[in-house]
Amino acid sequence: DAGVIQSPRHEVTEMGQEVTLRCKPISGHNSLFWYRQTMMRGLELLIYFNNNVPIDDSGMPEDRFSAKMPNASFSTLKIQPSEPRDSAVYFCASSLGRPPEAFFGQGTRLTVV
Amino acid sequence: AQSVTQLGSHVSVSEGALVLLRCNYSSSVPPYLFWYVQYPNQGLQLLLKYTTGATLVKGINGFEAEFKKSETSFHLTKPSAHMSDAAEYFCAVTTHAGNMLTFGGGTRLMVKP
Numbered sequence: 001d002a003g004v005i006q007s008p009r010h011e012v013t014e015m016g017q018e019v020t021l022r023c024k025p026i027s028g029h030n031s032l033f034w035y036r037q038t039m040m041r042g043l044e045l046l047i048y049f050n051n052n053v054p055i056d057d058s059g060m061p062e063d064r065f066s067a068k069m070p071n072a073s074f075s076t077l078k079i080q081p082s083e084p085r086d087s088a089v090y091f092c093a094s095s096l097g098r099p100p101e102a103f104f105g106q107g108t109r110l111t112v113v
Numbered sequence: 114a115q116s117v118t119q120l121g122s123h124v125s126v127s128e129g130a131l132v133l134l135r136c137n138y139s140s141s142v143p144p145y146l147f148w149y150v151q152y153p154n155q156g157l158q159l160l161l162k163y164t165t166g167a168t169l170v171k172g173i174n175g176f177e178a179e180f181k182k183s184e185t186s187f188h189l190t191k192p193s194a195h196m197s198d199a200a201e202y203f204c205a206v207t208t209h210a211g212n213m214l215t216f217g218g219g220t221r222l223m224v225k226p
Contacts, residue, residue, distance in 0.1 A: 004156075031212050043157075043203065043216045050212060091156055099145040099164050100212045104156035 004105035006092050012111045018080040021108045024073055025094030033102060034067055034077050035091040043091075049075065082112045115140040115206045117217035125223040132191040134220045136178075136204035139185065146187040147205040147214065148178055157203060163187065174198070199224045 005024040013019050025032050034046040047057040052069045060067070064083070069075040079086055089109050093102040120135040138144055145164050149157040161172025168180040174197075178189045187204060201221045205214040 033213070042218045045213060048213050056213065093157075095212070098209065099147075099162060100207055100214065101147070101159060101162060102157075102214055104149075104158070106156045 004092055004094055004103055006090075006105035006108050008108060009106060010109050010111075012113065013082055015083055015112055016081045017112075018078065019082045019086075019110060019112075021077040021090050021092075021110070023075045023077070023092030023105060025075070025092070026096075026103055027073065029094035029096045029103070030072070031095045031100060032069060032075050033093045033095075034075070035093065036088045037091060037107070038088045046077070046090075079110075082110075084112045086110060087112050115144065115208060115211075115215050117204050117206050117215055119202075119204050119217035119220050121220055122218060123221045123223065125225060126194045127225045128196055129193050132176075132189070132194045132198065132222065134189040134202050134204075134222065136187045136189065136217060137185055138187060138204070138206045140206055140208060142208045142210070144206045144208060146178075146180060147207075148172065148176070148187075148189050149203045149205060149216075150174075151201045151203065151219075153200075160189070160202075194222075194224045196224050196226065198222060 007022045032049040036044045046059045047067045049069045067077045089107045091107045093104045095102045116139045118137045147162045148160040163170045163180045171177045176191045204217040
């Protein structure tokens with residue numbers, strides 16, 4: 001398997017623009033996670049899906065952030081409108097069963113100027 | 114709820130010296146425990162995990178960790194550091210009923226020649 005695939009790897013956008021990050025989990029995995037990593041706050045869980053259903057979105061910072069999982073092989077994280085403080089590395093991870101060993105993608109480095 | 118504390122955000126060792134990275138967890142039920150490694154500009158990669166059974170767990174690249182319930186610890190060790198071990202290391206915990214990993218703040222390991 002190719003592992004968790006994220007696109008794009010790098011994104012530079014202007015403040016106020018919409019940003020969409022994409023993730024393809026490992027085939028057969030039934031849980032998907034979006035994390036954000038910054039120097040100040042470390043690794044934060046934004047949202048968690050199980051069987052394509054959002055289970056816990058308490059980590060989503062504000063209404064500007066939204067995530068979808070229309071099917072088992074694709075998820076998006078959208079920021080609209082983007083702000084400079086959203087600059088971070090965003091990781092997608094997937095897992096299956098117990099223990100919930102998470103497999104991470106390479107991440108998307110987002111810079112909002 | 115569970116939590117993870119990693120003592121020391123930065124650890125520096127000489128090449129060939131013992132590596133010891135500390136992790137203490139808090140969980141009201143038996144935990145699953147993980148160590149992940151993150152190389153620059155990469156996603157997180159699983160080093161090792163504890164689920165049940167033997168409390169000394171061996172992982173990749175010569176690392177091992179010991180689960181000590183009485184001390185609520187899961188410290189990561191390697192007898193002899195190599196330059197290629199320089200990376201950031203994350204300890205994580207979840208419960209047998211949970212799907213979400215709770216990560217510690219990370220420890221950056223530097224290896225001096």
